[in-house]
Amino acid sequence: MLLSIDPRSQQPIYDQVVRQIKFAIASGVLQPGSMIPSVRELAKELVLNPNTIARAYRELQADGILETVRGVGLRVQSKARRRCVNEQRELIRARLEQMIREASTSSLAREEVEAMIDRELDRFFSPSSSDSTRTK
Amino acid sequence: MLLSIDPRSQQPIYDQVVRQIKFAIASGVLQPGSMIPSVRELAKELVLNPNTIARAYRELQADGILETVRGVGLRVQSKARRRCVNEQRELIRARLEQMIREASTSSLAREEVEAMIDRELDRFFSPSSSDSTRTK
Amino acid sequence: MLLSIDPRSQQPIYDQVVRQIKFAIASGVLQPGSMIPSVRELAKELVLNPNTIARAYRELQADGILETVRGVGLRVQSKARRRCVNEQRELIRARLEQMIREASTSSLAREEVEAMIDRELDRFFSPSSSDSTRTK
Amino acid sequence: MLLSIDPRSQQPIYDQVVRQIKFAIASGVLQPGSMIPSVRELAKELVLNPNTIARAYRELQADGILETVRGVGLRVQSKARRRCVNEQRELIRARLEQMIREASTSSLAREEVEAMIDRELDRFFSPSSSDSTRTK
DNA sequence: GTGGTCTAGACCACG
DNA sequence: GTGGTCTAGACCACC
Structure with missing residues (x-):
């Protein structure tokens, strides 16, 4: 899990984690069906508060990107790839729109x-x- | 002063005011040397608390965009135009860069x-x- | 009356007028017994609100620097010189003290x-x- | 945090807080990288409204002296020391210059x-x- | 717990 | 009339 977190960014840390995991899935680095690191493990690796990671994972579950495997951990859902690609595309389009709108005025x-x-x-x-x- | 404020936006209201005024100056709608609406006036017009407007104006002063004429009000500084244009350009470029970076990955x-x-x-x-x- | 007023200074304008008149008296440019310009006259010359000049003159009267000559105008009091010198000296000493205190800490x-x-x-x-x- | 605030001073309270914190950093009492008291804590200690402290802290952030660690508090930036020393030195020099100028005239x-x-x-x-x- | 935003209302100095 | 400061209290997001 190579996530680059910038604690000084305006964007919330949990949100950075969410987005980067989605990106990793969209780009194929993280494969549907594979397990992701545990909350504690990733928290230790990124030197973040476990609550922050837990929140990120919670959002990813709510978004249908991750699913729980009881007693084992969290797994990337099978349909996650397409969802992440679409979401990413929409995100980029929204950024683009805002940017162009400001540029046009x-x-x-x-x-x-x-x-x-x-x-x-x-x-x-x-x-x-x-x-x-x-x-x- | 036609400012469109979205109170539901994530972006703070005072910041929307700041940016829109800068945009108005960059686009020439607001001329250097001219007075801007008083805190109370704009607050009433936008149905906001005067303190919110005051904070926006304070930031604009700190940025060297506005200057106080004591007992009279606030005036657009002579060098405000160029500053606003530059800042706006840089803002757009930064947005663009972030967007393209995400798209590329x-x-x-x-x-x-x-x-x-x-x-x-x-x-x-x-x-x-x-x-x-x-x-x- | 050669007063140099900086409307952008933090120091109130009326106070700048007060102080500069006192300085002019202390340095001998303005002689005790001589008349000073009328409120309207000085206001026009310095491009200031007459209220501002009036307030400065009021303070100078309260400080015993100026005195009214009914029907004529305002005059520099006979004892003004010494008072201005003393006051100026004290002002400088106070500034000095504050500066040195800050420097020492x-x-x-x-x-x-x-x-x-x-x-x-x-x-x-x-x-x-x-x-x-x-x-x- | 031993700050001496004079509520009767002409200088705004938030500004006294700003300057004293800068002084504390310049003199080494407050170390870069260390956390500063929370808004609520310092407000209680100085018997001031939290908003007043928050404003001071906000200015210190804008000046690049403090940085937020979200959910945790505010931290003295690594480059704060040099900035504070320089600023203080310049402040003293400016005071000195004004004082000497007045003395000379x-x-x-x-x-x-x-x-x-x-x-x-x-x-x-x-x-x-x-x-x-x-x-x- | 932390800081950040916003509202509300009072008081002051300045011109 | 103007801006500036300060207090008070509510609500929010983040960790």
Whole structure:
């Protein structure tokens, strides 16, 4: 479980745990059917309060991502993968919408926003086949 | 002062006020040198407690956006425009970066992300002259 | 009346007027027995609210610095000079005390404070006859 | 936390708290990395409203002196010490400059000012090795 | 337990 | 009239 937690972020820690586990599932790092670390184990590993981990796991159960195996622990549900992918996609879309909305009511021109977007895309993605820059 | 406040948002009300005023200055709706509505006035208009407005104004002062004219009210500082534009630009860039970073570590392909971006751009911006869609 | 007023200072404007008039008297620029500008006149000259000037003059009367000459205006009292000098001296001493007290409870060593003092003294005073620096 | 608050001072209470905490950090009484008293605790100790303390702490956060550890409390930032020392030094220098400037435009001679300074230095500092008085 | 936000209302200084 | 400070008390999220 390689989770990178930033305790100084505004985002609640339990929420960071939730999201990163969902991401790990969406990207295939965590396979449906596999067990996840116990509350105490993960808490010790991340140097966090066990309550924080417990809350994260509780949310993941409520979201239908994890399921309890009595006497054993928590397991990634079989349908978790698709749910995580969808949720992640929606999350990204929502972020995008908010960002673009603010940009559109700002003093920035569409071209400027597009330039910023392309710059960030190139930073994080390997260039796509034929279109790392737009044709104008 | 047309501020749209959402009291149910996660974002604190005072912060919504701060940001919207900065946006209004960045976009030129609020001119440097002009006075802004009094604490009591804006509080009444938005149906908020004057202290909430006062806190927003205090932050704007600390940020060098507003300045007090004692016994008179608060005025938009002369250098506020550039500061607001810069800050807004940086805010948008940071949002963008976070979004793209998450997208890149997700299961989404670059092409999918680009498609989402173009869809949102077209929703909020009037289409740019020649490039409302990317050439592939 | 050459008063330099800084409307952005924390110090109230009326107080700046009071103090600067006292300084002018202490330094001999304003002579006991001479008339001072009318409220309206000075307000216009300094681009201030007449109430502000009126309040300053009121305080100066209460302090025994100015006196009314009925039907004519306000005049610098005969004993004003000595009072202003004393008051100014006390003001400076109080400032000094506060400053030194803070410095003493800080992490600064006496030698550092002395060095700062000498630097400022040299900036504002022409060097004294034989002792612009300390002998060690 | 031995803070001496003077509710009758012109200086706002929250500001006295801010400054005294900065001083405590600058002088090493409060160590970077250590927790500070909770809002409620300090409020009770100083017989003040918790909001007043909260405001002071908020300013210290904005100044990069404190940081929140969510659900736990507030901690002195690692770089706080240097910041506080610098700020304090600058504060003292500014006070000094204002004081000397006023003294220089007054009727006081440099020698008189120097005598006042030495008197105050000796009141608050233990005499320095060889130079408790100036040589003339 | 912790800090953070918001409301409500009082009082003050300034112009 | 204006902003600024302070008190009081409620509610919330987080750990």
